[in-house]
Amino acid sequence: MPAASRSDHHPLVRKLESIFTLTDDERQAVLDLPMQVAVIEEDQDIVREGNRPSRSFAILNGFTCTYKMTGDGKRQIVAFCIPGDMPDVQSLHLKVLDISVATLTKCSVGFVTHEALWDLCMRHPRITAAFWRETLVEGAAFREWILNVGRREAYHRMAHILCELLVRLRAVALAEDHVCDLPITQVEFADALGISTVHVNRVLQELRADGLIETKGTRLIIPDWERLKQAGDFDETYLHLKQGGAAA
Amino acid sequence: MPAASRSDHHPLVRKLESIFTLTDDERQAVLDLPMQVAVIEEDQDIVREGNRPSRSFAILNGFTCTYKMTGDGKRQIVAFCIPGDMPDVQSLHLKVLDISVATLTKCSVGFVTHEALWDLCMRHPRITAAFWRETLVEGAAFREWILNVGRREAYHRMAHILCELLVRLRAVALAEDHVCDLPITQVEFADALGISTVHVNRVLQELRADGLIETKGTRLIIPDWERLKQAGDFDETYLHLKQGGAAA
């Protein structure tokens, strides 16, 4: 079925299908969503804290992060977003954005008006439920992030975030078993982990020296997944991924 | 109207009414929710990470916190929960809990089965939307928490969390303008802020010395709200409270 296979390429359909099986009616409604695609260069803000957007967007391609700033200009990245994510769904309910979303690489994103999203949700309660579920999963990731930043030392913190990224990338088929492309600079890691760039560098060297990771440019290779997991005190439960259904 | 005034005491009705105006039908559906009330002593876990609960609960009275633990036994509190909050709604969608919820004081909590909640949501899309909105607000608080722990020094971190608590307590009429009862020990603050108890103590002393706070037992008095806000780099936008509608 060419139609069905094409719909699999729609990021929202893919995301929703990973949560529950859509009826034809529901799938069609999602496919009918008017989506405006835009390409955005590296290191650009897509939306900014304080904005009052009238639409949300999904990452179709590329990496982004959501971040906040302190009054004295220090940045904290609170999440890395990968294809399929919708970093600012919140704006559907909350008038003014409390975060900014920036591209880490050149990205293509699909904008959908709040009006269209609302309409979709009101007609399809199970889709609303799925979005709500996604918000809850996102919340779980934030909680783990707090634990990571609050209670783990830099070395373990870094190991943990690398584990999270690999597992999430695997879930959207952007990573092989223990290899992935990670276009994240040390400055960005620093802002994500709440430490300095200098220290990120030192910690990465330690991880390399301990044989837990290898890097070639932006390519990350994990020679010993079990030991990295252990170093990062990582247990993927909090990501609430569908068990089993990663591949294919 | 005695009926209406009584319904105002229902924590969920109150919460929902703070988001949008319920129809009589919706209000009645919430009031009809079968809720099992329980009293739980201080320092008890209500639910634990790894549990698979078949019901969620609302805090009717008292303080709780949600927390996570690292593998080596360090605790990180990720949120303080006050009356009206439902710390584990997530369990409605996510099978296994990624957090524990513990009482800080003796609490009364109201349990509602997932079945009843699902039923309510499926019949009343606007109520689903309101719950979803709550989840988004909770997420915003987590993000700010990450920023706080990741990028602010202990002194400012503490000031910030005190600001958040006061504002949230005011919103549910549990605080006067600049005074509230805060039954949170220094150990608990330490676990919330990601610092040691000793340091919590020193930071509190600094805040007192600077005239930003006063404490009498569990009573917190804020002599200079503006300066405390400034010290905490606090801007309440992220709490997404209905503007205006605090008092009364």
Next chain:
DNA sequence: CGCAGGATTGAGGCGATTCAACTTCTGTGG
């Protein structure tokens, strides 16, 4: 009165920071 949990204090140590220089990449234009 005496106990327990919470709060407080001091001293020494470590993790992480800052600052500043230096090196290595990567992409671009001559």
Next chain:
DNA sequence: CCACAGAAGTTGAATCGCCTCAATCCTGCG
């Protein structure tokens, strides 16, 4: 194909914020 510029990554030294350990002091309460 090489030269160059800017970004990213690396290094060392001095310093600071916060931690740990351990003792002490409260305060409410049986």
